[in-house]
Amino acid sequence: MTLADCLEAYLTRHFGSPTIVEGLSRIPGGASRETYRFDAVIDGVTRPLILRRDPTGSLIDTDRRLEYLAFQSFHGRAPVPEPIVLEGEGTELERPFFIMSRVDGGAAASPFTVQPYGAHAQAIGEAFFEVLGAIAATDTAGLPLTEAAEAPAPDACWRVALDHWAGVIDADEQHPQPIVRAAIRRLRRDPPPPASAVRVVHGDYRTGNFLHDGQGRILAILDWEMVHLGDPLEDLAWAIDPLWGHYDDARVAGMIPRDEALAIWSRTSGLPVDPRALAWWSLFNAVKGQAIWTSAAREYRDGGFRDPVLAISGWYTARRHDQILASQLMSLEGLS
Amino acid sequence: MTPSLPDILVGNFMCVAEAPPPESAGEFMAGRVAVVALLSLLAAQEAERGIAARVWENSAIRAALVEAASYGAGFAEAASEGDGDLSMTALDRVNAALRRALISLHEAVEAAGDTARDQAILRLYRDMAHARRLDMPPLPGR
Numbered sequence: 001m002t003l004a005d006c007l008e009a010y011l012t013r014h015f016g017s018p019t020i021v022e023g024l025s026r027i028p029g030g031a032s033r034e035t036y037r038f039d040a041v042i043d044g045v046t047r048p049l050i051l052r053r054d055p056t057g058s059l060i061d062t063d064r065r066l067e068y069l070a071f072q073s074f075h076g077r078a079p080v081p082e083p084i085v086l087e088g089e090g091t092e093l094e095r096p097f098f099i100m101s102r103v104d105g106g107a108a109a110s111p112f113t114v115q116p117y118g119a120h121a122q123a124i125g126e127a128f129f130e131v132l133g134a135i136a137a138t139d140t141a142g143l144p145l146t147e148a149a150e151a152p153a154p155d156a157c158w159r160v161a162l163d164h165w166a167g168v169i170d171a172d173e174q175h176p177q178p179i180v181r182a183a184i185r186r187l188r189r190d191p192p193p194p195a196s197a198v199r200v201v202h203g204d205y206r207t208g209n210f211l212h213d214g215q216g217r218i219l220a221i222l223d224w225e226m227v228h229l230g231d232p233l234e235d236l237a238w239a240i241d242p243l244w245g246h247y248d249d250a251r252v253a254g255m256i257p258r259d260e261a262l263a264i265w266s267r268t269s270g271l272p273v274d275p276r277a278l279a280w281w282s283l284f285n286a287v288k289g290q291a292i293w294t295s296a297a298r299e300y301r302d303g304g305f306r307d308p309v310l311a312i313s314g315w316y317t318a319r320r321h322d323q324i325l326a327s328q329l330m331s332l333e334g335l336s
Numbered sequence: 337m338t339p340s341l342p343d344i345l346v347g348n349f350m351c352v353a354e355a356p357p358p359e360s361a362g363e364f365m366a367g368r369v370a371v372v373a374l375l376s377l378l379a380a381q382e383a384e385r386g387i388a389a390r391v392w393e394n395s396a397i398r399a400a401l402v403e404a405a406s407y408g409a410g411f412a413e414a415a416s417e418g419d420g421d422l423s424m425t426a427l428d429r430v431n432a433a434l435r436r437a438l439i440s441l442h443e444a445v446e447a448a449g450d451t452a453r454d455q456a457i458l459r460l461y462r463d464m465a466h467a468r469r470l471d472m473p474p475l476p477g478r
Contacts, residue, residue: 002357002358002359003357003359004359024359025359025360025363026359026360026362027363027367028363028364028366028368029367110475110477112374112472112475113475113476113477114475114476114477115476115477116477117477118477174338175338175431175432175435176436176439177435178435178438178439178442178461179461179465181442182442182457182458185443246477247472247474297338298338300339301343305339305343305346305347305350305351306351306354307351308348308351308368308372308375309371311339311343311344311347311371311375312371312374312375314338315339315344315378315470316378316470316472319465319468319469320469322464322465323465323469325461325465326458326461326462326464327462329458330459330462333454333455333458335458
């Protein structure tokens with residue numbers, strides 16, 4: 001049976017009505033999940049949907065459930081697609097998967113292009129940091145996400161995050177990386193102040209992980225697979241990391257000036273931006289990035305060199321983040 | 337360094353060698369070919385600069401280790417191995433040992449509060465990252 005046949009059989013059972021799958025097509029983007037678009041025709045009514053299926057022998061169960069719970073938590077609060085169903089066992093499609101509604105008519109920018117938002121960069125930037133501020137403003141009490149995500153104490157957010165990503169580097173490193181090691185030591189020597197609030201952290205909130213309509217409007221925030229509870233400054237610092245700057249030194253995320261972005265975020269989140277804390281989370285995010293690229297390089301090798309997205313991540317972005325890390329370490333010492 | 341240039345080039349072949357299933361033959365495969373093309377472009381830079389960058393980095397780390405004799409004879413000893421046959425594989429093998437020694441030296445320097453040497457190592461990191469850089473061409477956004 002083809003994937004479309006299996007999906008049709010599953011949806012017929014799930015919806016309790018004969019369902020036809022039309023136009024099933026895998027779409028590019030992300031290496032953490034296989035993503036497919038399709039239409040489900042149920043009793044003559046067409047529903048545009050997205051299938052997100054685990055890759056072969058990869059991510060742990062908790063990640064998938066957390067991502068789904070994040071969609072449940074923010075659908076209706078922010079531009080987030082509606083989650084439809086999560087299958088943790090996934091036997092009918094060979095691997096675990098979930099299905100969500102599809103948002104049509106939008107585009108996601110490649111992070112490695114220049115000026116992807118054109119004349120709408122200002123409008124998109126304002127919306128981008130407003131949405132992030134709104135996520136940071138959300139009281140976590142009662143959110144579906146809290147069924148599975150643990151809340152660290154405000155003064156432990158930094159340590160939990162750093163221990164996790166330093167551990168990833170320890171586990172997956174194939175070649176010694178002195179620059180990121182120096183950054184990890186620096187972060188441990190000089191921790192940030194406690195989080196001003198423990199909130200939902202998207203985990204990968206950046207250019208390229210949202211759909212926009214080409215006219216300055218954000219349609220959907222995507223890729224919640226690294227969602228967790230923690231210090232919301234983690235997301236802010238990741239969003240403005242130079243890696244996601246579209247080679248534009250004057251604007252963050254290739255959108256708006258840095259001061260403006262921070263002001264919008266602070267106003268919408270109701271939280272302060274402590275410069276020392278943001279500097280810590282900025283260096284941390286370059287470490288986190290390097291950890292992700294280190295894992296990508298290992299997965300690229302272990303997977304038989306078949307996924308070029310892992311190659312770009314483990315090679316080009318790893319070297320960019322080494323430059324960013326080295327520059328930040330110099331800057332923190334007052335060197336140029 | 338991982339992935340190595342041969343990894344990337346072999347991978348570019350592997351990525352497109354197998355026929356995709358029907359549901360992956362359209363937009364997904366087009367995206368995959370575009371990434372393979374970009375990797376090829378960056379691989380050309382690595383082919384041009386990669387050996388020189390490794391030879392330079394190994395030499396610079398050796399110099400830092402030799403200058404740190406006051407931190408123990410082991411660092412100068414770690415710097416004693418040559419680069420071998422100048423293949424990327426040989427250079428990377430030596431580089432791994434040198435980088436491990438550099439990490440140990442930096443830890444010792446930090447513990448000693450040796451600001452001048454700490455800053456010299458940070459400058460070395462900056463130069464290492466610059467030498468290893470891959471330059472993305474200005475690809476227009478959509």
